Amino acid sequence: MKNLFFFSSFSLFLLFISCNNKAKAPTGSGNISAIPANVKIKTSLWSAGMPLTLNQTATDTWGRDFRLELLKYYLSDITLYPNVGDPLLLKDVLLFNFDNQQGREFIIPTSTGTYGGISFGIGLNPQQNAADPATYPPSHPLSVMQNTYWTWATKYRFIMIDGKGDSNGDGTFDVLFSYHAGDDLLYETVYFPLTNVSLTHNTLPIIEIKIDIDTFFDGPNDSIDFVTETATHSTNPLAFKVAANFKEAISIDVY
Amino acid sequence: MWACRKDSKRFVSFNKHNDEFDLELPPGFPALPVPEDNKLSKSRVFLGRKLFFDPILSRDSSVSCASCHLPAKAFTDGKVLSIGIEGRVGMRNAPTLANLAYATHLMFDGGIPTLELQVLAPLADHNEMDIDINELVERLRKDKYYVALFQQAYMRPPDAFGITRAIAAYERTLISGNSRYDKFAHGIDTTCLTESEKKGMALFFSPQLACVSCHGGFTFTNNQFENNGLYLQYADTGRARITMQASDVGKFKVPTLRNINETAPYMHDGSLPDLFAVIEHYASGGKNHPNKSAHIQGFSITPQEKTDLVHFLQSLSDEKFLNNPNFIP
Numbered sequence: 001m002k003n004l005f006f007f008s009s010f011s012l013f014l015l016f017i018s019c020n021n022k023a024k025a026p027t028g029s030g031n032i033s034a035i036p037a038n039v040k041i042k043t044s045l046w047s048a049g050m051p052l053t054l055n056q057t058a059t060d061t062w063g064r065d066f067r068l069e070l071l072k073y074y075l076s077d078i079t080l081y082p083n084v085g086d087p088l089l090l091k092d093v094l095l096f097n098f099d100n101q102q103g104r105e106f107i108i109p110t111s112t113g114t115y116g117g118i119s120f121g122i123g124l125n126p127q128q129n130a131a132d133p134a135t136y137p138p139s140h141p142l143s144v145m146q147n148t149y150w151t152w153a154t155k156y157r158f159i160m161i162d163g164k165g166d167s168n169g170d171g172t173f174d175v176l177f178s179y180h181a182g183d184d185l186l187y188e189t190v191y192f193p194l195t196n197v198s199l200t201h202n203t204l205p206i207i208e209i210k211i212d213i214d215t216f217f218d219g220p221n222d223s224i225d226f227v228t229e230t231a232t233h234s235t236n237p238l239a240f241k242v243a244a245n246f247k248e249a250i251s252i253d254v255y
Numbered sequence: 256m257w258a259c260r261k262d263s264k265r266f267v268s269f270n271k272h273n274d275e276f277d278l279e280l281p282p283g284f285p286a287l288p289v290p291e292d293n294k295l296s297k298s299r300v301f302l303g304r305k306l307f308f309d310p311i312l313s314r315d316s317s318v319s320c321a322s323c324h325l326p327a328k329a330f331t332d333g334k335v336l337s338i339g340i341e342g343r344v345g346m347r348n349a350p351t352l353a354n355l356a357y358a359t360h361l362m363f364d365g366g367i368p369t370l371e372l373q374v375l376a377p378l379a380d381h382n383e384m385d386i387d388i389n390e391l392v393e394r395l396r397k398d399k400y401y402v403a404l405f406q407q408a409y410m411r412p413p414d415a416f417g418i419t420r421a422i423a424a425y426e427r428t429l430i431s432g433n434s435r436y437d438k439f440a441h442g443i444d445t446t447c448l449t450e451s452e453k454k455g456m457a458l459f460f461s462p463q464l465a466c467v468s469c470h471g472g473f474t475f476t477n478n479q480f481e482n483n484g485l486y487l488q489y490a491d492t493g494r495a496r497i498t499m500q501a502s503d504v505g506k507f508k509v510p511t512l513r514n515i516n517e518t519a520p521y522m523h524d525g526s527l528p529d530l531f532a533v534i535e536h537y538a539s540g541g542k543n544h545p546n547k548s549a550h551i552q553g554f555s556i557t558p559q560e561k562t563d564l565v566h567f568l569q570s571l572s573d574e575k576f577l578n579n580p581n582f583i584p
Contacts, residue, residue, distance in 0.1 A: 132372060134415040135292075138389075144375060144415045145389050151375040153366045153497055235499045 035112040037199040041078070042105035043096045043209040045071065052213060054098050060165075061218040066226060067173065068213065070162035071098040072148060073246070074141065075209070076124050077189070080110065081117035083196065088113075093128055095141035095148065096209075107204070114198045118207065119191040122247055123158030126184045130155075150182060153234075157182040159246050161216070165226045177226040179242045183235040186243040192252040208253040211246075219245035269298040269407050276300055276424075281432025282441040283473050287356050293371060293420045295427065298408040303425025305404065306418065308584045311394055313340050313384035320377065320422065323349040326582045329514035329572075330429065335525030339383040346382065346491065348525035351518050353431040353576065354474045354511060363507045363523045365480055366497040370423035375415075388415055431513045431576035432473065436567070448570055455567025458560055464537075468550040475512035475571065481548040482506045484541020485522055493523065505546050516569040517577060530565045 044051060045068070047058040057065050078091045090110055097103030123129070124142075133144035133156075140146075148157050157180045164173035197205055217224050222241050232238040276295035278287060289295060306312060310319040323337040323345075324330035330352035332338075337345035347363050361367040367376060377383040378391065395401045395413035402412055409417040436456070438444040448456070459466045469477050480494040482505040494503035507523045521527040527536060540553025556564070576582075 132369075134371065134375070134419040138392075138414070145392070147387065147389075149375065149379075151367075151372075151379040152362070154368060154372050234496065 035201055037110055037112040037201050038107050038204055039080075039090070039110055039199055040105055040107050040204055040206045041091075041094065041209065042206060043098075043211065044104070045098060046210055046212045047214050058213065060226070061214060061223075062225075064166055064169065064227070065173070066163055066165040066177075068098075068161060068163040070160055071211070072096065072103075072146075072157075072160040073122070073211075074124050074148070074156065074158050076121040076128055078120040079118065080113075080115045080197075081119070081191075082113045083116045085113070087119075088115075090118075093124065093141045095146055097146075110199060112199050112201055114196050115194055116196060117191060117193050118252065119189055121187055121189045122243070122250070123182060123187045124156050125187060128156075129182070129184055129187070150180075150233075155182055155184075158186060159242060161242070161246075163226070167227045175227055175230060177229075178231045178233070179224070179238070180233050181235075181239040181242040181246075183239070185235060186239065188243070188247060190247060190250070194252070194254055197254050206255055208255070210251045210253055212249045212251065215249040216245045219248045221245075221248070269296075269301070274298050276428070278428055278430065280430060281437060282443070283437070284430065284432050285357075285473075287427065287430075289356075289427065290369070290371070293424055295424055296408065298404070299421055299424040300428055302401075302404045302408045302417075303421035303423065304582070304584060305401075306422050307425055311398075312378060312386065312391060314386040314390070315340050317341075318384055323377075323383075324352050326579070327517075327577055329353055329431070329517040329577060331518040333519065335520055337383065339380070340385055343382040343385075345380070347523050348520065350510060351514060352426055352429050353513050353573075355429065356427040357474055359478045360480075360508060364494050364496050365508050370426050371419045374419040374422045388418075391418065429576075429582065431573040433575045434513065434571045434573040436570045437573075439570075449566065451563045451566040452570045453567075454560070455563035455565065456570075458556075458564050459567055464554050464556075464564075465550060465552075469509045469548070470512050476509045479509055480506040481509055481550065482544055482546040483522075483537070484544055484547040484551050485526070485536070487542045487544055489544075491523060502546060505544050512568060512571055514572050514577065516572050530568055531561060534561050534564055 046052055052058050054068050054071065057067050059065055073096050074093060075096070076093045077089065078094065080088045080090050082088060088110065091108050094106055095103070128142060131142050133142055133149045136143040138145040142156070148160065150157055159179065159181045161179045163177055165175040165177060166173050167175045199205060217226065222245065224238070224241055224245060229238055232242060274296040276297050276299070278295060280287065293299070307320040310316045310322070312319055318340050323332045325332055332349045335348060337347070337349045339345055350363065355361065355370060361370065361373045362376065367373045375388070378386055378388060392414055395405070395418070405411060405413045405417045408421055411417060435447040439448045458464055469479070469481055471477060480503065486505065489505040492504045494506040495501065515530065519529055521533050527533050534556065537551065538554050538556050541547060541551045
């Protein structure tokens with residue numbers, strides 16, 4: 001009875017903090033089930049509350065049209081937090097590439113259980129970022145064949161966003177923007193509470209990582225003007241802004 | 256078959272029991288640092304050499320590594336800035352590849368730690384070869400000759416691993432340490448330097464000029480990054496491009512002086528046309544950039560002493576290195 005009370009209280013607590021995105025990850029104890037299960041992790045792009053695809057025109061908060069032509073990003077150390085037991089490393093690294101469906105969703109083997117949170121690093125952890133990209137097989141997210149490696153600086157681009165914008169509303173996409181950010185200094189781990197996600201051996205829950213491009217351009221703390229801030233390919237102040245706004249643009253949906 | 260220097264498209268085979276590459280090091284040179292996953296072998300160096308000289312590595316098949324790194328120019332190109340595909344102008348002056356096996360950082364900004372990783376940089380650079388590595392691998396896999404060479408060297412079909420390892424293996428053999436200065440310094444031939452060269456040598460090693468503060472050791476570089484006061488404001492921030500530290504602005508990797516006579520023009524941007532201009536720059540003490548090296552203090556030097564110093568620097572040319580038939584296809 002005591003246990004039932006505890007779990008009910010804990011579930012209510014999780015429900016309460018589920019509105020509080022990017023909270024601090026809890027620490028667990030004990031063991032989780034070893035029964036195999038799968039979970040799908042997918043990503044999607046959003047603007048004005050609607051799904052967006054590459055090369056589809058969207059409008060920023062200043063009323064200017066733009067199109068994204070490339071969107072790739074890394075998540076690393078993707079970890080699920082069971083309601084009981086130790087955190088479970090779901091995947092060491094995933095590269096999301098909006099160019100094709102295979103790059104937007106992954107089915108990942110895991111273990112059955114009920115999970116109350118997920119954490120991941122946006123980008124690559126320092127060890128991964130120091131890897132030699134030529135040593136990985138072509139399909140590996142860290143392979144040089146993924147074209148995410150900054151060869152001149154021997155590190156990876158964590159986030160790559162390229163596109164075109166219409167600077168003056170004349171219907172011509174006259175501005176090219178290219179935001180590539182990647183450095184150990186930009187690496188940040190975030191935690192999202194989940195509302196008791198149950199993984200069983202015969203279901204396939206989906207964890208959707210939603211990128212709100214409007215928040216990316218007009219974040220809560222800073223904005224990125226694609227007309228005047230057209231590019232970053234290094235670790236300059238704009239790269240920090242790109243990383244910060246990208247983090248804010250992420251939300252999680254589970255179904 | 257290592258001795259085969261014709262770059263014909265005929266198959267070569269290496270005896271797997273006798274594939275060990277025998278690299279003779281010059282006097283005074285320490286053992287060659289070689290990574291565990293890329294031990295030198297005849298087949299690997301052969302493949303690397305072939306790739307190095309093959310324009311298949313560039314997007315439009317017009318430029319090879321050797322386009323900017325010519326053996327006769329100590330693996331530089333004599334240009335102010337390197338020229339890539341479609342006449343695109345590169346960011347910096349092409350550095351020599353001599354003795355890079357001992358380098359702790361590569362590129363003028365030191366952003367690359369190993370020869371293997373460095374191979375990827377010019378391939379991807381828009382102003383150099385500008386080729387997608389996927390496209391390059393596909394090209395090489397269509398070539399039966401390359402498929403066979405990769406198989407012999409690395410027991411795998413052409414891929415990024417083999418490309419980076421093979422070219423690095425070849426570059427690791429580009430050892431230069433047999434100049435007339437070396438013969439003199441090691442007592443092999445005490446008569447091979449002229450009086451002018453000896454006077455220049457004395458100046459070079461003198462505390463007044465203190466050239467060895469940066470250009471010491473068997474490679475004639477301290478492998479450090481220095482701002483030599485070339486400019487008050489740097490268009491190319493150098494080391495700071497990698498570290499993002501203001502204290503590194505205008506710092507560039509100290510280059511080796513071996514074969515320096517063959518590697519004009521000088522500096523990261525090729526802005527100094529000859530060795531006299533270089534000596535005059537250092538004699539002037541350079542511009543007072545906040546990051547300027549404490550080693551750059553300026554000095555007095557007569558015209559004859561400049562000539563002697565240039566003669567000494569010319570004695571660092573290694574004819575065996577510059578004309579080594581094993582370095583070319």
